[in-house]
Amino acid sequence: MFGNTRKTILIIAIGLLVLVPFVFFLIVYSLDFFWFGTKQGNPGFFEIFYKMSVDDSRQILGGMGEVITAILGIVITVASIVVQLAATRYTPRITEMFFKDKTNLLILAFFIVSAVYCLFMNFVIRGGSEHDFIPVAGSIVNVLLLTVSLILIAPYFMYVFHFLEPENIVKGIERQATSNLVRLRPNTDIDQLQQQVVRNVEQLADISINAIEQKDKGIATSAIDSLRDLLREYQSCKDQLPEKWFAVTGPLRANTEFISMHREVLSEITEKRTWLEYKTLRQYQMIYNESLNRMRDINYIVAIDTRYLGEDAIRNRQQETLRLILKFFNTYLRATLNAKDVRTAYNVLHQYRLLAEAVLRAGMDDQLLEIAGYFRYYGQVAFNMNIAFITETVAYDLTSLCELAFSAGAIVGDKLLDILLEVDKEAEGEAQEKGLRGVRKAQIKMATYFLLHEDSERAHRIFLDMKTEPIDRIRSIRSELISVESKDFWEVIDRGENFDYLHPERRAMLHDFFAKFPELARE
Numbered sequence: 001m002f003g004n005t006r007k008t009i010l011i012i013a014i015g016l017l018v019l020v021p022f023v024f025f026l027i028v029y030s031l032d033f034f035w036f037g038t039k040q041g042n043p044g045f046f047e048i049f050y051k052m053s054v055d056d057s058r059q060i061l062g063g064m065g066e067v068i069t070a071i072l073g074i075v076i077t078v079a080s081i082v083v084q085l086a087a088t089r090y091t092p093r094i095t096e097m098f099f100k101d102k103t104n105l106l107i108l109a110f111f112i113v114s115a116v117y118c119l120f121m122n123f124v125i126r127g128g129s130e131h132d133f134i135p136v137a138g139s140i141v142n143v144l145l146l147t148v149s150l151i152l153i154a155p156y157f158m159y160v161f162h163f164l165e166p167e168n169i170v171k172g173i174e175r176q177a178t179s180n181l182v183r184l185r186p187n188t189d190i191d192q193l194q195q196q197v198v199r200n201v202e203q204l205a206d207i208s209i210n211a212i213e214q215k216d217k218g219i220a221t222s223a224i225d226s227l228r229d230l231l232r233e234y235q236s237c238k239d240q241l242p243e244k245w246f247a248v249t250g251p252l253r254a255n256t257e258f259i260s261m262h263r264e265v266l267s268e269i270t271e272k273r274t275w276l277e278y279k280t281l282r283q284y285q286m287i288y289n290e291s292l293n294r295m296r297d298i299n300y301i302v303a304i305d306t307r308y309l310g311e312d313a314i315r316n317r318q319q320e321t322l323r324l325i326l327k328f329f330n331t332y333l334r335a336t337l338n339a340k341d342v343r344t345a346y347n348v349l350h351q352y353r354l355l356a357e358a359v360l361r362a363g364m365d366d367q368l369l370e371i372a373g374y375f376r377y378y379g380q381v382a383f384n385m386n387i388a389f390i391t392e393t394v395a396y397d398l399t400s401l402c403e404l405a406f407s408a409g410a411i412v413g414d415k416l417l418d419i420l421l422e423v424d425k426e427a428e429g430e431a432q433e434k435g436l437r438g439v440r441k442a443q444i445k446m447a448t449y450f451l452l453h454e455d456s457e458r459a460h461r462i463f464l465d466m467k468t469e470p471i472d473r474i475r476s477i478r479s480e481l482i483s484v485e486s487k488d489f490w491e492v493i494d495r496g497e498n499f500d501y502l503h504p505e506r507r508a509m510l511h512d513f514f515a516k517f518p519e520l521a522r523e
Contacts, residue, residue, distance in 0.1 A: 064146050067116040071149050072111040079104075081162050086164045089214065091206040093199075094169060101163065103368040107156050114145040166207070166219040175201050178233040181241070190242065191250045198255055198279060201227065205283035212290055212298060221301050224287060228305040231280050232312060235321075238273070246273040259283050272320040281306070281328045288332055292339045299344045303332060303351040310355045314362045322359075326371065329355070333378045337385060345382070345390050349375075353397040360404055365412045368405075372398060372419045379423050379439075391437025395423050396499050399442045403449050419459065420446065421465045440466055440477055441500060448502060448509040463516045471519045479515050482507065 079098075087094040098104060121138040162168060177200035180193055204223045211220035248258050248266045257279050258266060269275050284302050291298035313321040329352050336345040340369060356371040377392030398420040405413040424439040443462050450459040466474070484500040502510070514520045 035040055037443050050350050064142055065115065065122055068111070068115045068146055068149055071153065072115055074113060075108070075153065078157065082160060082164060086169075088493065090166060090169065090205050090210050090219070091203055091234070093206070094164070097169070097172065098163065099121050103159065104163070107152060107159075110152070110391055111149060117145060118142050163303060166211075166216075169206060170207060170219075170222045173200050173207075176200055176231050177230050181234060182237055190244045191252070192246070194250075194252045197276065198252065201230070201276075201283060203408060204230070205286060208283075208287050208289055208298075211297055212287070215295070217295060217297055220287075220298050222297070222299050224284070224298070224305055231277060231309055233311060233313060234276060235316060235318070246270055246275065250523065255279070261409055272324075274320050274324055277309075277324055281309075285328060285335075289335055289416065292344065292381060293341050296341070296344050296347075299332075299336075299341075300347050300351075303329075303348045306332075307351045307355045311358045312484050314358050314364070322364075322367065325355075326367070326374070329410070330374055330378070333374075337378065337382055337387065340385070342387060342389055345387075346393050349393050349397055353400060355411050357404055358400055360401065360408065360410060363410075365410065368401070368410075369412055369415055369419075372401060376419050376423050385423075388436075388438065391423065391436075392442070392499070395439040395442035396445075397429050398423065399446045402446055406449070406453075406455075414458075417446070417461070421462065426461045437473065437477060438499070440469065440473075441481060444477065444481065444510070444513060445502060445506070447513045448506040451509040451512050452506055459513060460516070461487075464512065466519070471517065474514070474517060475520060478510065478520065481510060 081104070083095055083098050089433040121135055121142055124389060127176045163172075177197050180196055180410045204227050208223035211217075211223065247270050249270075252258065252275070253266070258275070260267075261269075269278060284306060288299055291302070306328060310322055310329075313319075313325060329348070332348050332351070333345060336348060352371070352375075356368060356375075359367045359371060363479045375394050375398055379391045382388075382390035382394070398416065402413065402420055405416050420443060424436050424443075443466065447459040447462040450462075481500055483503060485504070
């Protein structure tokens with residue numbers, strides 16, 4: 001809708017640029033012709049436009065060539081400077097895109113044709129020799145060409161600036177890639193098409209990386225979202241592509257993402273038909289690593305869009321794509337833990353858990369247990385790295401998955417509970433002690449869910465797992481859980497809920513659970 005409005009405004013602007021000077025000229029010319037102008041003889045109102053002498057023709061055409069050439073020089077100079085500045089800031093490939101744009105080439109061709117035409121018209125004027133020749137029609141056409149050239153300057157600059165707007169560049173690259181895939185013909189050179197799509201993917205990644213360097217979150221986000229939309233469009237037409245498209249051979253094999261891979265790995269990617277997904281997600285990984293501890297919002301956007309792609313894979317039952325996405329989520333977590341970026345890990349785990357919930361709702365039990373196993377693993381890695389808060393976060397996310405599984409009657413509920421009870425280890429320091437307390441709180445919250453639903457057997461199972469805990473620790477955990485009565489945390493958080501909060505009906509179950517500890521039952 002916005003694009004149509006912009007076109008309408010542009011058409012109106014061009015119309016006014018034509019109409020206003022024409023009407024203004026007609027009024028002043030009429031005043032001169034009928035009242036104020038000096039005339040010899042009795043020329044007709046329109047005869048002046050086409051009756052001229054050799055000197056008249058030379059005077060008309062003589063300066064016009066210089067004007068049109070000057071216009072061409074101005075246009076090329078301004079466009080080149082603006083394009084170079086944009087290429088320096090975003091990606092050097094903007095220059096290639098700009099000079100391949102059909103509208104841009106058409107307008108530049110018009111200016112060049114007009115200048116050359118005027119040169120030729122000047123050359124054929126003859127006077128004062130054996131033969132006289134006055135190109136009347138040529139002079140009129142030349143005036144029209146100069147008029148159009150002058151009128152086009154402002155709209156053309158508007159078009160250039162519009163073309164070079166970052167969002168339009170990003171969308172243009174995305175459209176180019178998707179249109180090549182959708183319009184694939186039987187005689188298309190597959191190797192060339194693969195190279196073109198790979199180039200488009202890399203262009204979008206370059207724009208995002210450069211935007212991160214410039215601290216431009218909006219442009220970086222736009223490029224990341226375009227990579228997501230490109231993959232979504234690709235998924236919609238993937239089944240229509242020939243088998244040769246999915247083979248990592250020829251020039252594609254020499255790409256930086258594939259050149260170092262073992263032959264068996266490449267054969268596996270070819271068999272699973274996932275090379276473009278792998279290539280795109282590798283760009284996500286590069287953007288993610290570039291943003292760690294610098295622009296956390298970009299990390300969140302990458303995680304969110306990766307989750308969206310995972311949910312699409314679930315809806316389309318694309319198992320191999322989903323497995324690849326899980327690998328990259330794990331890669332994000334590993335890089336985040338290594339960078340000790342706690343806040344980013346907290347938010348990425350949130351997106352990972354939302355993807356796991358989608359897997360659960362889709363009835364993909366094996367994948368759900370696989371994800372839960374990854375959660376436990378990275379929770380324990382964080383525990384050993386003394387990043388206690390991440391271990392606590394993992395425990396609460398596993399608790400949420402367990403609750404959802406038991407609420408849905410999923411058969412994997414007990415296996416998820418086993419994984420939740422395996423997250424904690426004995427504390428070896430103060431930071432790990434805090435992490436262990438957080439894990440125990442999450443497990444106790446799970447126990448209140450079972451007690452509320454009259455499932456005392458599973459609640460007792462949780463008690464047996466922690467009955468050897470120091471009673472002072474259990475007593476302080478009880479005090480902390482009972483004291484939290486506000487759902488909202490006192491700081492701004494993406495999850496929107498305090499980890500330690502329990503709804504009143506579940507908080508009432510705390511008494512029944514802690515009564516299982518003999519020392520607390522007497523208090």
